[in-house]
Amino acid sequence: MALQTELFGHIAHLAAGTAPHPDQIEEARRFAADRLGTHVGAGDSAADLLAALDRPLRVCGVVRNTGEPGGGPFWVRETDGRLTVQIVESAQVDLRQPAQRAAFEAATHFNPVFLACAVRDAMGRPYDLRRFVDPRAVLISRKSKDGRELKALERPGLWNGAMAAWTTLFVEVPNATFTPVKTINDLLRPAHQPPR
Numbered sequence: 001m002a003l004q005t006e007l008f009g010h011i012a013h014l015a016a017g018t019a020p021h022p023d024q025i026e027e028a029r030r031f032a033a034d035r036l037g038t039h040v041g042a043g044d045s046a047a048d049l050l051a052a053l054d055r056p057l058r059v060c061g062v063v064r065n066t067g068e069p070g071g072g073p074f075w076v077r078e079t080d081g082r083l084t085v086q087i088v089e090s091a092q093v094d095l096r097q098p099a100q101r102a103a104f105e106a107a108t109h110f111n112p113v114f115l116a117c118a119v120r121d122a123m124g125r126p127y128d129l130r131r132f133v134d135p136r137a138v139l140i141s142r143k144s145k146d147g148r149e150l151k152a153l154e155r156p157g158l159w160n161g162a163m164a165a166w167t168t169l170f171v172e173v174p175n176a177t178f179t180p181v182k183t184i185n186d187l188l189r190p191a192h193q194p195p196r
Contacts, residue, residue, distance in 0.1 A: 003035065003169075004057060008122040014050040015122075025049060036167050037085050056127050056166045060087065061114035061173035065107050068180055071159075072107040073170045085168045087111060087159035091139040109170065112159070113178045129162075137161030 010028040013020050020028075025046050032038040032053060040049045062073055071089035078084055088104075089111075095101045120126050137156040142149060156162050179191035186192070 003059075004118050006031065006035070007053060007057070007167075011050065011054050011122045014046050014053070020046050028053065036169065038167060039083065053167075054121060056129065056132055056163070057118040057169070058163055058166050059116040059169045059171055060112035061116075061177070062109040062112055062170050063173060063175045063178040065110045066175065068110055068178075069182060070111045070180075072110045074103075074107070084164075085170065086164065087168075089139055089141070089157060089160060091141045092137075092160060109172065110178070112170075113173055132163065132165035134161050134164035137164050 010024075010031055013024045014028060028049055029040055029042070032040055032049065036053075038052050040052050060073070065072060069090065071087055071092070073085060074088045075083050076086040076088065090104065093100050093104045095104065119129065133156060135156060137160045139154050139157050139160065141152050141154065143152050144150060154161070156164070176191075179189065181187060181192070
């Protein structure tokens, strides 16, 4: 909430009817880079900076990677050359490519366990979330039902497509908060057993 309050303050300065002071623009640019991981070029206008800041915000609680299947937080180069932080699923990675496999296996953190989402703008109006979707971010995952292997099309995937243009922050949370159940045997783990 404190981060969002600070973000809204920068948005208010940039969106004011008068041109913002150059110091305010530079302060907002530093905030975007240092606090949000959003890089806006020095030559970009106040309007460009405002567009980069005025978007839904998601804070993702991630755990240390202990080898569970799935994805995690990565820097992604977008088609326009920008770097963004995204949640990348294993189905999006070509694990046959040694460089991609090495990067994916070296991941220190795992998929979000918790999400805190801010979906209203500085004026309290809900964002039109369809504006922040990357429709190209589709993935095909393998599932099984009744012993039969199936392919599932996620179009777009929630983490990687439907929230692709959100401002994203990652925060480490304790591994004890993550108790996945991917197979029936996972229910035998201590976290899923009744207290004694």
